[in-house]
Amino acid sequence: MKINLGDREISYDDRGSGQPVLLIHGYPLSRAMWQPQLENLSQSARLIAPDLRGYGESSSGPFDLDNPEPFSMEQFADDCAALLDALNIEQKVVVCGLSMGGYVALAFYRKYPQRVAGLVLTATRAGADSAEGKAGREKAAALAKEQGITPIARAMLPKLLAPAHLESMPELAAHVVQIMHSASVPGAIGALLGMRDRPDSTPLLPQVACPVLILHGAEDQIIPLSEAEAMQRLIPGARLEVLAGAGHLPNLEQPAAFNALFKEFMSSIR
Ligand code: MLT
Numbered sequence: 001m002k003i004n005l006g007d008r009e010i011s012y013d014d015r016g017s018g019q020p021v022l023l024i025h026g027y028p029l030s031r032a033m034w035q036p037q038l039e040n041l042s043q044s045a046r047l048i049a050p051d052l053r054g055y056g057e058s059s060s061g062p063f064d065l066d067n068p069e070p071f072s073m074e075q076f077a078d079d080c081a082a083l084l085d086a087l088n089i090e091q092k093v094v095v096c097g098l099s100m101g102g103y104v105a106l107a108f109y110r111k112y113p114q115r116v117a118g119l120v121l122t123a124t125r126a127g128a129d130s131a132e133g134k135a136g137r138e139k140a141a142a143l144a145k146e147q148g149i150t151p152i153a154r155a156m157l158p159k160l161l162a163p164a165h166l167e168s169m170p171e172l173a174a175h176v177v178q179i180m181h182s183a184s185v186p187g188a189i190g191a192l193l194g195m196r197d198r199p200d201s202t203p204l205l206p207q208v209a210c211p212v213l214i215l216h217g218a219e220d221q222i223i224p225l226s227e228a229e230a231m232q233r234l235i236p237g238a239r240l241e242v243l244a245g246a247g248h249l250p251n252l253e254q255p256a257a258f259n260a261l262f263k264e265f266m267s268s269i270r
Contacts, residue, residue, distance in 0.1 A: 002057070003086045010083055011057035012050040016042030019117065019266060020093040022080055022108075023049040024101030026123070026248075027191050028152060028183040029176075030056030033098070036255035037262070045094070045266055050083050052076050052104070054187020056179075063186035065145055071190030073100075073198045077108035081115070092117035094269065096262070099123045099223065099248065100191060106201040109208065118211040118269050120262065123220055123248050125227035126234070128200040137196035144188045152188060153180035162219035162247035172252060205234035212238040213265040215258065217246030239265075 002011050013031055015038050023034045031049040038047055053071060054060035063069070084093065094117050097105030102124025109116050129137065144152055157177055158166060166173055212235050216228035225242060232240040241261050243250040251258045 003083060005079060005082050006061070008053050008059045008061035010050050010053065010079060012048060012083060013038055014046070014048050014087065016044070016046045018045050019269070020046045020048060020084070020089050020091055021266075022084070022093050022095045023047055024076075024080065024095065024097035024104045025049070025052065025055065026099035026101050027195065028055070028149065028156065028188050029179050030182050032056060032179045032182070033176075033249065033252060037251060037259060040255070040259050041262060044263055048083065048087065048089075048093075050080060052187070052191070053079060054184045054190055056182050060184055060186035060190065063190065065185070065189070068141070068186070068189045068193060070193035070197050071187075072194045073103045073107040074111060075194070076104040077111055080104065080108060081112055084115070094118040094120065094266065096120035096122065097124065098251065100195060103195065103198055103201070106204060107198075109210075110201070110204055113209070116210050118213070118265065119208065120213045120215065120265065121228075121231060122215040123217060123223055123250060125223050126201040126205055126231050127227070128198055129196055134196045137192040141189045141192045144185050144192070148185055149181055149183050149188060153177055156180060159221045160248045161253060162217060162245060163221075164219075164245065165247060165253050169253070176249065176252070202234065205231060206236065208235045208238075211265070211269055213261065214238055214240040215250055215261060216240070216242055217248060217250040217253065218242050218244050219247045222248045
């Protein structure tokens with residue numbers, strides 16, 4: 001399904017009924033990464049999974065490659081809020097974001113706390129980029145401009161899955177590569193610059209007043225487990241579940257365990 005948001009078109013899945021859940025994908029992925037959740041959790045909730053601007057089947061809107069504007073985490077959050085408005089969802093939603101999707105989930109909570117029934121922060125962190133991290137974003141953005149998505153996807157893949165899964169799950173690895181190739185160059189550059197500029201959300205954490213589940217793969221090579229542990233210490237009442245053996249994409253690497261934890265969290269909210 002698609003909706004128009006001003007100068008861009010946002011594609012999304014909307015499956016199931018009951019408590020609305022917003023599923024926000026990571027970089028440089030798309031809503032296709034939520035397939036195991038869309039298929040297995042829609043009996044217990046209404047799952048709304050957008051492709052963020054510039055990703056999957058969503059357009060990026062006007063974008064000047066020579067003078068690129070960041071896609072801020074707040075703009076992504078605003079797109080999600082506009083999608084909920086277009087779907088007439090007034091009820092509070094559970095916001096589940098993975099990695100960059102988690103940065104967007106925190107931006108959503110910062111701006112629209114009254115719309116949030118709960119947060120599921122997966123493979124993510126609260127802190128801003130270090131100086132080295134910011135320089136890395138700019139290097140990656142320059143590479144995407146010159147050579148497109150392929151070198152980005154090639155560099156990301158070994159870090160996305162747990163080392164053992166790269167070998168043992170070749171179909172999943174190929175699927176993840178295919179998803180990454182649906183990212184547009186404006187999408188990649190806009191998000192890289194938006195992540196570079198994102199604010200530190202750490203001061204927000206002690207103010208979070210909704211139920212929070214933090215999910216993290218023990219083998220995550222992009223965001224270390226210590227980041228999830230730090231968030232749990234700061235968010236009142238947050239629960240942390242570590243998926244042993246999973247890397248940066250626990251919902252795809254261990255869908256059954258991920259879905260079970262998700263369902264349990266959803267029942268605890270009701
Ligand atoms: C993601 O998986 O969304 C990104 O790798 C997050 C990041 O680069 O900070």
